[in-house]
Amino acid sequence: MSGSSNSGSSQGSPNGDDNPAAEFATVDSGKKQRSFLRELPILILVALVLSFLLQTFVARVYLIPSESMEPTLHGCPGCTGDRIVVEKIGYRFHDPRPGDVLVFRGPESWSSDFTSTRSDNVVLRGLQEAGSMVGLVAPDENDLVKRVIATGGQTVECCDDEGRILVDGKPIDEPYVVMDFPFEPGIRTCETDTRSPRCFGPVTVPEGNLWMMGDNRSNSADSRYHAGDELQGTVPIENVVGKAQFIVLPPGRMGTIGSPDIQGE
Known part of the structure; x- marks a missing residue:
């Protein structure tokens, strides 16, 4: 009986390897991390959409x-x-x-000396245009x-x-x-x-x-x-x-x- 009691005391000890509270905290932390990683692309998309709306309809910074x-x-x-x-x-x-x-x-006569800032590379030009839509790149005008x-x-x-x-x-x-x-x-x-x-x-x-x-x-x-x-x-x-x-x-x-x-x- 005493041996069985000692065994139970060891399993319930806060310092034991099989502490249920510690295991629960680890699982909960893992779930939160996975949840954040799943939500991160959505948060980025929302931020880009808000930036696009702000830059297009409300205000924009110019140099x-x-x-x-x-x-x-x-x-x-x-x-x-x-x-x-x-x-x-x-x-x-x-x-x-x-x-x-x-x-x-x-207007046209004011723009005779204007030179496009966009790349000749199709991929880079596409990235520049995308960046311009959310205010990360200056508009090409x-x-x-x-x-x-x-x-x-x-x-x-x-x-x-x-x-x-x-x-x-x-x-x-x-x-x-x-x-x-x-x-x-x-x-x-x-x-x-x-x-x-x-x-x-x-x-x-x-x-x-x-x-x-x-x-x-x-x-x-x-x-x-x-x-x-x-x-x-x-x-x-x-x-x-x-x-x-x-x-x-x-x-x-x-x-x-x-x-x-x-x-x-």
Whole structure:
């Protein structure tokens, strides 16, 4: 009897090899690990679908590759280009307004120098396209960023006696313009023999289109540069991707992107 009792005590000991609680914990842990591995592909798929929906319909991050919007947005050679959040919802309810900073797909004449970033290899190109759909790879299109100066039906030109842009005959307020072509009253204007490079127009913007200009006026191939094309240099609203709202990188330049009412009442 005592031998049998000792044997039972040994099997029930917490330190025994046949501890039921330890065996149950091991089995339970194994089940959880297998369950997680089965769920992992579903979780990845859900994350990719959510990313696709977010990038397509809500907002996307874009890199500024040129200096045409300085100093509002940085893209200068040798510096860290700004990464901006472009919101895509607002313009489903209203059209772009003068003063808004937009990202848009360049019309045909704006895209003559655009070179595709996609690989010639069919497999790699497919992977790049898939990555673009979920925001891991930049879209293969000529995406540009400029500011709206005039909208459909308005007439835009430069300059008045002070070198300002006129919209429907009224000068607009542009506090964001720091770098511009020289304009010296009585010396270099739109009427002098040596004409100021600021001068253009007048151009009446077709309905459904926008007159777009970079904030860095002395270094921006914008609507002025393309004024001789079939759209008079304007950009169709249907080409608009969204409104630039925030600078998210680099950290030292994080903040909102202003959209002042440049035309007033």
